[in-house]
Every structure is written in structure tokens, then in C-alpha cells.
Amino acid sequence: MPLKNDLLLRTIRGEKTERTPVWLMRQAGRILPEYRAVRAQLSGFVELVKTPERAAEVTIQPVDLLGVDAAIIFSDILVIPEAMGLPYEMVESRGPVFPRTVSSKADIDRLKVADISDDLAYTPEAIKLVKKELDGRVPLIGFAGAPWTIFAYMIEGSGSKTFSKARAMLYTQPDLSRQLLSMITESTIRYLKAQVAAGADVVQIFDSWAGILPPLHFEHFSLTYIQQICEAITEVPITVFAKGAYASLAQIGRLPCATVGIDWNTEVHHARSVVGNNKVLQGNLDPAALYASFGDIKQATHQMLDAFGPQQHIANLGHGVYPDISPDHVRCFIDTVKEHHTKPI
Numbered sequence: 001m002p003l004k005n006d007l008l009l010r011t012i013r014g015e016k017t018e019r020t021p022v023w024l025m026r027q028a029g030r031i032l033p034e035y036r037a038v039r040a041q042l043s044g045f046v047e048l049v050k051t052p053e054r055a056a057e058v059t060i061q062p063v064d065l066l067g068v069d070a071a072i073i074f075s076d077i078l079v080i081p082e083a084m085g086l087p088y089e090m091v092e093s094r095g096p097v098f099p100r101t102v103s104s105k106a107d108i109d110r111l112k113v114a115d116i117s118d119d120l121a122y123t124p125e126a127i128k129l130v131k132k133e134l135d136g137r138v139p140l141i142g143f144a145g146a147p148w149t150i151f152a153y154m155i156e157g158s159g160s161k162t163f164s165k166a167r168a169m170l171y172t173q174p175d176l177s178r179q180l181l182s183m184i185t186e187s188t189i190r191y192l193k194a195q196v197a198a199g200a201d202v203v204q205i206f207d208s209w210a211g212i213l214p215p216l217h218f219e220h221f222s223l224t225y226i227q228q229i230c231e232a233i234t235e236v237p238i239t240v241f242a243k244g245a246y247a248s249l250a251q252i253g254r255l256p257c258a259t260v261g262i263d264w265n266t267e268v269h270h271a272r273s274v275v276g277n278n279k280v281l282q283g284n285l286d287p288a289a290l291y292a293s294f295g296d297i298k299q300a301t302h303q304m305l306d307a308f309g310p311q312q313h314i315a316n317l318g319h320g321v322y323p324d325i326s327p328d329h330v331r332c333f334i335d336t337v338k339e340h341h342t343k344p345i
């Protein structure tokens, strides 16, 4: 099925485009009352993720309601630990919680490399439904967490300001840490390959907790495994978003990926000079800018677009959209990107 709007894919291929494509991390979710209505009909978030028809429905909502240039499959990065044998719960206003965590070799020996057709078939199934329903309107982004971020949740058992248990493990049990990181990596490669086989046009790796590691640990315990994933997924372009990994931006720029995501603390010209000209950059408006008035949102968005320049850029926020942002403010951001001066081709 040829895509009617392939702006995102043409940008990722490095082609000159008539305007900058735009989508938002966490666009499928709580900012939309329509999402909350679907979730309320089920027992909760985890059931929604595991019900392909409903996951497909909330994936397409932002395409219809916000006018973004890409859909991102509705799921969560924490389906990987669950498929490896460590289930999670999503607790309202607290976030994810793992009833069991990992702290010893015996714990790791009880886990397995995820078997996608047995334990994770619901995501590829949802992708097939989305592709059919989208009928080529926009491309579909698949995703997974980076091994380090997944490891951090499996050790810690929930979100944390410091992830000190997970960081401690890298110092006290480095071999065991590498064993678990390798199992997560293999599970993730299988999962992303299944997403691509089902129809994902692009995949994004979210390393949300990259920024809490010292640079050497980021390179040893995170980048190594992201590199393995990038080398294994050759079928579609990859985006790597390692939030806060400022000291390692040059190394991230050398990964075999097409796009590098940057957060709002990263200065755009600095990122471009460090990453070089061979990659597309994605980002990076401060998600809090969307609390401002329409006029100020427009101004901040134009400023961001001017900083990146007209090509090799995918407009996005510097992290996921905050759940209490009004959809009208999100639409203002999206419409401003679409109306930004037409580019000379």
C-alpha cells in the first residue's frame, strides 16, 4: 500500500521535502478524552495494550484528531520485561510497578528471552490492524525501550528519581548486568523484527534513562546494546532517542541509525555540529511550552523550526507530551509546523 503522506519517510531518507513532518511522543494517550473513554471500557492500561482492536483504535485517534504526520503504535516499553517473565502493573497516578524485581543470578535464571509469537503477539497483531485501517494515510512508527532503560525498571521495580539500585548493580555485579542486558537486547531485536514484519515503517528506541548514567557507563551498558539492535534491524530506518546523554552525542551520531532524537536541554546547533550532517534530527520543543498561550506556542515553534533549518528535521517535543496539556494547544503546535514558511525545494 503506497503511502499518501510519506513526508516522514522522505525526510528520514534525506530527501528534500516541502515542509517539516511533525508528530509527538506520547500522542496516543491521556491528552485525548477519546483515549480515556476507550481505556475506561476496559480493566485498565495493561488490558488496552493487550487488546489489538482497541490498541489499534487509540493509535489512530491522534491521526484523526490532531493531524500528525505519523502514527505510533499504542503499547508500552514494559511489555518486554513481562514477556521475559517479569509482569508489571500500571498504577493510576504512580506509574508502572513490578511486583517481583531482579537482584540475583537466580532471578535472571528464572527469566527467558521473549518468545514473540507466544508472549507478545498482540503488538504485531495491533500493527496489522492499524496498517489496514490507516490505508496508507501516514506511516506507522514501531518502538521499544533501550535495554538500559528496561533493565533500570526490572531492577528498581518502579520509576525512581535516581534508579540507584539499577546503577548500583552496574558497579557491584557488572557481569550479571551484562547477562541481563544481553537477554533484553535479544528479546528487543525479536520484538522489533516482528513489528517490522507486521508493517511498522520506522522504529524508535527510547532510552528515557540514558541521562542518569556517567558517560563511560552509558557507552558500556547502554550504547553497546543499542548498537546491537541498530545492526540487527536493517529492514527499516531507526530513530534513537537517548534522553540526557549529552556527553555521548557524538557516539550516538555514529550509530547505524537514520535519526537521532534530542531533548529540550540540547542546543540545536550544537547537536547538529556534533552529530554531523548525515543524520536527521528529531525534537525538541520543551513539552512545558505547550502550557503557554497560542501566540507563545506559535512563537516557540517557529523559533525551534528556524534553529533546525528546513531539511533533515522531524518536529517533535523534547520528550513525551504531558497528560494535562489541552489538545487545542497540541493542535496549535502541529498546525504551526505545517504552516511554517514553505520551503524552496
Ligand code: CP3
Pocket: 024, 025, 026, 027, 028, 029, 030, 039, 045, 072, 073, 074, 075, 076, 077, 078, 090, 094, 095, 096, 143, 159, 206, 208, 320
Ligand atoms: O507515544 C505513544 O503515544 C505510544 C504509546 C507509548 C506509551 N508508553 C503509552 C503509555 C509509548 C511510546 C510509551 C513509551 C514509554 N513507556 C517510555 C519511553 C518514553 C518516555 O516517556 O520516556 C517509558 C519510560 C514508559 C514507561 C511508562 N509507561 C511510565 C513511566 C508510565 C507512567 C508515567 C506516565 O507517563 O503515565 C507509563 C504509562 C503509560 N504508557 C501511559 C501511556 C498512554 C499512561 C497510562 C494510562 O493510560 O493511564
